[in-house]
Amino acid sequence: MTDLRLDLSLKQELKLSTQMVQTMETIAMSAEELSEKIRKEAETNPVLVIKEKSPSYSSFASQYSSITDKRESYSDSTYSEDNGPETNWIEGMISEKESLSEHLLSQLWETDAEKPVRDAASVLITAMDENGFLPAPPDTLLPPESRQYADDALAIIHTLEPLGVGALNWRDSLKIQAEGLGMKKDELRLFSDLIDNHLDQLRLGKTEQAAKEMKTDEEEVNALFSFLKTLTPFPGRKYSSAYDEIVTPEISIKKEDGKLKMKIEKDAIPSIEIDASYKEMADELKGSRGKDEKDARKFLKENIASAESLISQLEARASLLEKLGAFLLAKQQPFFLEGPLYLKSITLKEAADEIGVHETTIGRIASSKYIDTDWGIYPIKALFTSGVKSDDGESVSRSAVKEMIKKIIGENTTGKALSDQKISDILASRGIKAARRTVSKYRKELDIESSYTR
Numbered sequence: 001m002t003d004l005r006l007d008l009s010l011k012q013e014l015k016l017s018t019q020m021v022q023t024m025e026t027i028a029m030s031a032e033e034l035s036e037k038i039r040k041e042a043e044t045n046p047v048l049v050i051k052e053k054s055p056s057y058s059s060f061a062s063q064y065s066s067i068t069d070k071r072e073s074y075s076d077s078t079y080s081e082d083n084g085p086e087t088n089w090i091e092g093m094i095s096e097k098e099s100l101s102e103h104l105l106s107q108l109w110e111t112d113a114e115k116p117v118r119d120a121a122s123v124l125i126t127a128m129d130e131n132g133f134l135p136a137p138p139d140t141l142l143p144p145e146s147r148q149y150a151d152d153a154l155a156i157i158h159t160l161e162p163l164g165v166g167a168l169n170w171r172d173s174l175k176i177q178a179e180g181l182g183m184k185k186d187e188l189r190l191f192s193d194l195i196d197n198h199l200d201q202l203r204l205g206k207t208e209q210a211a212k213e214m215k216t217d218e219e220e221v222n223a224l225f226s227f228l229k230t231l232t233p234f235p236g237r238k239y240s241s242a243y244d245e246i247v248t249p250e251i252s253i254k255k256e257d258g259k260l261k262m263k264i265e266k267d268a269i270p271s272i273e274i275d276a277s278y279k280e281m282a283d284e285l286k287g288s289r290g291k292d293e294k295d296a297r298k299f300l301k302e303n304i305a306s307a308e309s310l311i312s313q314l315e316a317r318a319s320l321l322e323k324l325g326a327f328l329l330a331k332q333q334p335f336f337l338e339g340p341l342y343l344k345s346i347t348l349k350e351a352a353d354e355i356g357v358h359e360t361t362i363g364r365i366a367s368s369k370y371i372d373t374d375w376g377i378y379p380i381k382a383l384f385t386s387g388v389k390s391d392d393g394e395s396v397s398r399s400a401v402k403e404m405i406k407k408i409i410g411e412n413t414t415g416k417a418l419s420d421q422k423i424s425d426i427l428a429s430r431g432i433k434a435a436r437r438t439v440s441k442y443r444k445e446l447d448i449e450s451s452y453t454r
Helices: 018-028 031-044 058-065 069-074 085-092 100-108 115-127 144-157 170-180 185-197 199-203 207-214 218-228 276-284 291-331 333-338 348-355 359-366 398-410 420-429 436-445
Strands: 048-050 251-256 259-264 272-274 370-373 376-379 387-389 395-397
Touching: 018 291, 018 359, 031 048, 031 291, 048 291, 100 115, 100 144, 115 144, 170 185, 185 199, 185 207, 185 218, 199 207, 207 218, 251 291, 251 333, 259 291, 259 333, 272 276, 272 291, 276 291, 291 333, 291 348, 291 359, 348 359, 398 420, 398 436, 420 436
Parallel strands: 251 370
Antiparallel strands: 048 272, 251 259, 370 376, 387 395
């Protein structure tokens, strides 16, 4: 006979409420995704009102207000009053259905270049990456019978729009753009020197030092730097589907008056509120016995509750984002002050412990969000990185080590390419323990060739 028994046991189980699940989803959304969600909610929920904000273009306009008349002498009809750099910048943010190669090939076939040159140019165009760059020197990408046309093909490509495609890297692209806009001889030489050797100085405001090393005056350097800001280092990106989404930073940590200041960019997502007249209407319908009145009050109550839920989710997201910003300000202060070389190794768990939430919650709030710094706009997750140990026991982020490797290779003046082992030795002399295989891995991630091919 089967022995039937009833076993009782206690089991701890966590059940997330609908509100909690929705909050977690909201926390994980990017500013663009959340803005779309708010707009859709406002379309279906009559009690929800999006507060209108007058658009502000002051920060964008100020980027160009300091450009001197000297810059105009570098420009041609491409930068006319009706089609200035501002227009180009805005157009660059608009998604293009046409691919980069399609856009370039359509222009190529309209040129009067000879067929062998056009054929070689088409091969190079189809080899370009999403930035508009060539993955290798042109003659290595062409079949043997076309290599004699490499220079002519490249010259044709450099006249096509967008200017700057067909380069091997962003530095060369900027030089191609400058030359295409009319910059010549001594000015082009100075501009190239600025790009190759003095960008870090100018970002730090060391114009006088840069001018002295470039053997010119500060006015010239300022004019060249202002002109540089009108160009794009990655000209092909506006035709790439990978860059269709406009990045909107939600946190800003920058130096003001010598001190770091954090701002939450509240305009990144629409501000919402509940229309008070609908609340009053719901209150007036209390106690009504008619079916229509009851249905109307139920409709209003459900929509008010939905709106209140969304507002609560947005407040939770904003609060968590502000706490995360404060954590990063405290932990990554050297990075915000000095740049990528000083990025420290910190983890999501450290942030979670400090803020008092679960690690996965920090992962959600850090994903798809961006932070504006004096060194550019970064994904928040990029500020959380593993690292390697230094001699003083501190952990240096892998991003900082990669920046060091790039700088070591770039500053090498021995006339001989540095091996991974030699780079490892140089890092060791600076107190950074990175094995040869680690250097090799980071170098490949930087898209830098080995010493045999450099």
